[in-house]
Amino acid sequence: MLLEILKPAVLVPWLLGMVFGVFVGATPGLTATMAVALIVPISFYLEPNAGLALIIGVSFTAIFAGDIPATYLRIPGTPASAAATLDGNELAKRGRGELALMIDLICSCLGGLIGVGILILIARPLARFALHFSNFEYFWLGILGLSLSALVSRGNTVRGVVAAALGILISTVGRDILSNVPRYSFGNVELLNGLDFIPVMIGLFGFAEVLRNVTTDQSMSAPAIRTRETVTAKESIREVWKHKWLVLRSALLGTGIGALPGAGADIAAWGAYGLAKVTSREPEKFGTGTIEGVIAPTSANNAAVAGAWIPALVFGIPGDAVTAIVLGAMMMYNITPGPQLFENGTQVYAIFLIAFVTQLLLLPAGFLGIKAFHWILRLPRRLILTAVMVFSVVGSFAIRNTLFDVYVMFAFGVIGFFLEAKKVPLAPVILGLILGDMIEKKLRAGLISSSGDITPMFTRPICVALVSLLVIAMVVVPATRWAMARRQAN
């Protein structure tokens, strides 16, 4: 079977697809979902193995590639890369961007391998566990993910919580997801569709960063990034090896979260980042350019992509939007997800093998992407900033082909500049915008199904576990900060 999938007719489109995935994932405004959606029509002209390899290759690569602009430009290429921005970009400012991305690449590969390994071993039992998640469990999972991003962001915890609340508030603009009534649309058709998170993200992280650059005293003719000595693979591997248990822990967490339908790689990345911070010996260094801050989210987000395949293959329930598109493509190849897929072993093992080998092929594809962007960013700062602005405009426009999204990007760029100037963390705003709908929907749907009784929210076993984790995080993180402050004061 290995020879079947490594023949040129499969390998060539597979590799080309991964290059395409790097390209799209690294371009702000173009998402992994878009990359997969664009490649699916092409896959239909190929034989089933080649088509599957093409789609699976693109999905994993695009998720990793979102970390490239996140690190160099502070613009996450995908929402899952927002967590990697915090420390990756700080490292890039110190001329260690390539190291951050090499570590990122290795961790993405390892995270993906671990995720696929778990997929192969425990797909069935894990998917059964996910079935025990009711609306309330998803509600608490969303709150936990959001709280972690608010708690672990640098600066004041209250501002982090306010940022998350702001993000959720923005997500309420548009039609109510349950009753379909308009909220804060003021009769405007565009507002009725709500604010898409991509233009908001590009505005907060992209345009705001450009504004910040032109208002600080920086040379515009100097290169956009400082580069130090060339990073060797040996150095990157050494750093990853030093934190091997963190890689494993983050990948396991990522796979578990990815297996929950709707949870996604972004929650996985933040969850892993938050866990890494609270368990770190030096939590105060997170956000300043620590290697752990790069390793944790990047190991988790690729593992989550693999985890999303668990409910997808076993029950036909896609774990995220990307997997949903891939499932649709699989059905076109007459591959029907569900328990019967495991009875006829050949097809499912081909999928497992393709997913496994994709992680290995990620290394050369990702390496090329890093080198290409590294070269690009040696250009003068003013050119990069201008290009970022134009890409921000076009990227925002490309989502729904409407100038409204471009204006949204602009508005949130100004808002982001102001928030950053006042040291309000931006990442919780984005996560609040992404998770707001899910959190509200799950809470209200849960209350409807329990006839308004809130007791199950605090008594169901998995809810108890999630609430306990939340309380622990809300106590441990501020306590750790207080202890560090006292230590430094002494």
Add this chain to the structure above:
Amino acid sequence: MESSQAESRPSVTLGVALILVAAFFIVFAKDIPRVGLAGDADPGPRAFPLAMAIVVAAGGLIELIRAAMSLRQTRGTRSHVSESTGAKNIASARTSYKNFALLTGATFVYLVALSWLGFQISTLLFSSAVLSWLGARWWSALLAGLMIVIVVRVLFVGLFHVQLPVGVFNLTF
């Protein structure tokens, strides 16, 4: 942690802004029906935005209280910043505000021009203008602007089939 505390200096502006944003969402929540599906079991479409607005307002209030307490603590403490340093800071702040206003204004004009002049012309003009403002020679700025337009065109239109604005002149080259 010290730098984190310094970074979290309370801000009256932030507090007021948060309260205003919250007030906006609370006031206009009146247009949202209170009752949702399934009667009283569903908190309704108004509950969640109101709850989040209250959290934001509370955050704004905390910010104002912290700012007031900070002001009380520093009252009477004379600043030992020299006149020359103070003047330098003011000049630097003015330049920052000026740059912010210029770039924001130019970007807004660019966005408006997109629908009139189309992507190619407006982007070429905007890119060239910004690059010149940031110190590039005019011919270098024009060339770089042209390259940016071409790269975006090839990528988004050629490869990803995104329909960029063509403007009133319907320019599709």
